[in-house]
Amino acid sequence: MLNDEYLMARKRHDHFYKMAKKDGYRSRAAYKLKQINERFRVIRRGDSVVDLGAAPGGWVQMAQELSGGGTTIGVDLQPIRKIDGAITIVGDITSEDALNKIKELIGRADVVLSDAAPNLSGDWSYDHARSIDLVEHSLLCAEEILKPGGNFVVKVFHGDMFSNYLQSVRAKFRNVRAHSPEASRKASAETYIIAKGFRK
Secondary structure: OOOHHHHHHHHHHHHHHHHHHHHOOOOOOHHHHHHHHHHHOOOOOOOOEEEEOOOOOHHHHHHHHHHOOOOEEEEEOOOOOOOOOOEEEEOOOOOHHHHHHHHHHHOOEEEEEEOOOOOOOOOHHHHHHHHHHHHHHHHHHHHHHEEEEEEEEEEEEOOOOHHHHHHHHHOOEEEEEEEOOOOOOOOOOEEEEEEEEEOO
């Protein structure tokens, strides 16, 4: 029998999924970024934003909307269907090639985002380790392409390596918070680290 908490989580999932369809966003995840930005103001008008692991493009759409005229770049191993006004790159965020392409396009970014997650196997320890490896690469990318004072938002799954990763981010940014937006599923182990004020 389904418990009340599960039913509430499903109802909330359906709510944001339907909103995304209605509003023309490619994923319900767009609302996570919107809610994060309403609370933490990581993206401002005119900002240049890079989204790592960006397919299918929901965060690129929202980042472009929030930056209102800034340059938005989405990077993913998979091709991203064209988003008017945004730039998409097919590339591996662990490669120098992808970073060099970003630098050629914008120099350095005001904001780096990553809502990426590994394909889950069902083995939590293995999946957590792969998630940490992915977010460590995201942090390395942020260090390479962020302007001094820039902001970084990254999705991380909870586990025994979470605290060490959080400390690594705190060593590079002046203000770091862990946060779960309302649009996240209640049962999800995901948390977003919001880091502001990059120390170059």
